[in-house]
Amino acid sequence: xxxxxxxxxxxxxxxxxxxxxxxxxxxxxxxxxxxxxxxxxxxxxxxxxxxxxxxxxxxxxxxxxxxxxxxxxxxxxxxxxxxxxxxxxxxxxxxxxxxxxxxxxxxxxxxxxxxxxxxxxxxxxxxxxxxxxxxxxxxxxxxxxxxxxxxxxxxxxxxxxxxxxxxxxxxxxxxxxxxxxxxxxxxxxxxxxxxxxxxxxxxxxxxxxxxxxxxxxxxxxxxxxxxxxxxxxx
Amino acid sequence: xxxxxxxxxxxxxxxxxxxxxxxxxxxxxxxxxxxxxxxxxxxxxxxxxxxxxxxxxxxxxxxxxxxxxxxxxxxxxxxxxxxxxxxxxxxxxxxxxxxxxxxxxxxxxxxxxxxxxxxxxxxxxxxxxxxxxxxxxxxxxxxxxxxxxxxxxxxxxxxxxxxxxxxxxxxxxxxxxxxx
Numbered sequence: 001x002x003x004x005x006x007x008x009x010x011x012x013x014x015x016x017x018x019x020x021x022x023x024x025x026x027x028x029x030x031x032x033x034x035x036x037x038x039x040x041x042x043x044x045x046x047x048x049x050x051x052x053x054x055x056x057x058x059x060x061x062x063x064x065x066x067x068x069x070x071x072x073x074x075x076x077x078x079x080x081x082x083x084x085x086x087x088x089x090x091x092x093x094x095x096x097x098x099x100x101x102x103x104x105x106x107x108x109x110x111x112x113x114x115x116x117x118x119x120x121x122x123x124x125x126x127x128x129x130x131x132x133x134x135x136x137x138x139x140x141x142x143x144x145x146x147x148x149x150x151x152x153x154x155x156x157x158x159x160x161x162x163x164x165x166x167x168x169x170x171x172x173x174x175x176x177x178x179x180x181x182x183x184x185x186x187x188x189x190x191x192x193x194x195x196x197x198x199x200x201x202x203x204x205x206x207x208x209x210x211x212x213x214x215x216x217x218x219x220x221x222x223x224x225x226x227x228x229x230x231x232x233x234x
Numbered sequence: 235x236x237x238x239x240x241x242x243x244x245x246x247x248x249x250x251x252x253x254x255x256x257x258x259x260x261x262x263x264x265x266x267x268x269x270x271x272x273x274x275x276x277x278x279x280x281x282x283x284x285x286x287x288x289x290x291x292x293x294x295x296x297x298x299x300x301x302x303x304x305x306x307x308x309x310x311x312x313x314x315x316x317x318x319x320x321x322x323x324x325x326x327x328x329x330x331x332x333x334x335x336x337x338x339x340x341x342x343x344x345x346x347x348x349x350x351x352x353x354x355x356x357x358x359x360x361x362x363x364x365x366x367x368x369x370x371x372x373x374x375x376x377x378x379x380x381x382x383x384x385x386x387x388x389x390x391x392x393x394x395x396x397x398x399x400x401x402x403x404x405x406x407x408x409x410x411x412x413x414x
């Protein structure tokens with residue numbers, strides 16, 4: 001029995017921290033297993049970070065080039081050290097043929113978040129209320145649905161900003177994962193920052209960032225410039 | 235580069251040609267995501283999932299012969315991940331908590347092979363009383379804080395903690411029973 005170890009382990013999982021080792025008994029192991037299942041079942045939680053994929057690619061390139069020095073963060077964990085030795089032992093075996101021109105080619109396509117989808121500027125539109133000013137304090141992601149456009153408004157240094165609420169890959173509707181501070185796509189685990197930049201994705205080509213919307217604050221309300229509803233005269 | 239705006243397949247398969255990979259980078263690009271997701275589904279946290287994924291590729295790409303077919307390379311990556319995960323549990327908790335099956339009918343990059351957690355969780359939650367299901371959904375599936383969850387359920391924070399503790403115990407019992 002190690003009630004404290006288990007509680008801390010589950011707590012770390014929930015907070016997204018690396019859990020600490022302890023010696024669980026059978027039933028505690030079962031609870032950890034269930035907690036891991038629950039964690040993994042969270043929509044979009046299992047998409048790898050773009051920064052991680054890029055970093056690992058560099059470490060692999062270094063390994064392939066024979067410069068065994070890991071490019072990774074300072075203070076490599078014990079695990080990395082272990083990898084280093086086992087990989088060195090494995091190096092005696094046949095090697096991978098390396099295409100240096102590809103490595104020299106720099107960043108993978110996935111890494112680029114090319115310039116952007118820009119601002120949504122409908123041919124015809126008008127200012128439409130999406131929230132009362134008080135509903136959007138600093139740090140809150142406020143969803144809205146205008147019929148023609150869905151999105152999220154938030155406040156940055158006091159000023160309202162808005163992004164589209166539709167994934168730029170295949171158009172699934174995004175939801176806001178508050179603890180992780182990101183918009184998530186339910187379809188392919190893509191996630192976006194509140195500003196609309198792609199944070200994670202599992203696609204061969206990085207989807208575009210979210211378009212921003214024109215937004216203003218007037219008379220105690222936040223308004224977005226959007227086209228009329230489909231069933232409404234322009 | 236590639237034409238933009240074209241619909242892309244959700245699975246990164248486009249670098250594959252004629253059953254083989256041109257170089258290690260193609261192997262990595264094509265397989266990094268499913269390997270990571272397979273591991274994440276079995277450790278439940280990003281830090282461990284990233285370390286173990288790195289370990290798989292650093293170990294596997296060394297001796298890898300690219301004359302192998304895509305299928306063979308994927309099977310090899312899954313086996314490497316299986317070994318790495320087993321070592322992880324031995325080192326940290328001293329026992330195997332989760333594992334990566336060796337004989338699977340589906341290809342390793344398929345959703346079913348990556349994780350069956352969502353289906354299993356849905357079944358387990360179905361078998362729980364409302365307030366137990368509620369607290370687990372709020373805390374784990376929606377990632378809400380204990381305070382928010384307590385407010386949502388109309389109980390005190392202390393009660394919410396107890397509720398979460400008991401709910402996980404019961405869920406674990408239901409989960410284990412389903413396994414056998």
